Amino acid sequence: MLIWTARVSKKTKAVVAVILAGILAAAVLLLVGRSGGGQDAAAWQLTGNADRIAYLESMGWQVEEEPVETLQFLLPEKLEEPYLTYNELQDSQGFDLSACCGKQVARYTYTVTNYPGRPEGVQANLYVCEGQPVAGDILCAGADGFQDTLVYPEQD
Template sequence: MLIVTAKVPKRKLAFGVALAAMACCCALVLNLGTSAVREVASPSVPDPKGVKTNEDRVAYLADFGWQVSPEPIATQEMLIPKEMDESYNEYLALQSGQGFDLEKYAGKRAKRYTYEITNYPTGEAGVQVNLLIYKNTIIAGEVLSPQLDGFLHGLAMP
């Protein structure tokens, strides 16, 4: 271990501390302007709670940028399996990546609402979006193409 000591007059030490404090203040002031812009520009995730009506569901999807059919093309009551085997791993990972914890609702009954998306970026027709709702809370969702060579992804616009 190496220890270095130095004698510094109190006047020079006070000047150095004041100079360092001024540099920190300047850095903070300059950084505040850019961090405020970052906060405003960052996208926000819509609140999945309090989704009671069809209008609430359509508005929730609109917050992601989706335009959908005004009414669901299908509504289905579902029982979420109590135990999910490995065949659910990819789906659970997709939902988890969006902030949904579907395993928390294992064994519960939920409703799935399916809407047709009218503004999919590729222009493909027939693309659908599903929302799985338990007691006015969205617990899962995905965008999919029901075509033979279709796709499945989260609610965020690609």
């Protein structure tokens, strides 16, 4: 049987604790960053059109250079329908509109050019509050239309 002992000062213990805490924090940030959607949206500052396009491209979408519509509106102090239902869709991708209650929100609508199996008729809505993405969806109107999250669909 072998017994090994070592004398470690309080200073050394503190340094090791700080290093381990840093490694743990880096691991948490890495895992949160990999979860996609709005989880890392706070890292984006969308101050101009190029920033918004870059954000959508980071999600896998290719869009036309200029938005087809821009809309500014004041989000109510308390979310009610239809915002509550829409916020459920947003929650599934890591966004939460309730953080913007009572604030000015801008919606930018872009034409999507790379939706799998749909060469036209698909749009991306991106909602921005105080320079940060707070919601978004992919929309296709019509009889066989749909509304989905910004998460790029996996192809079969």
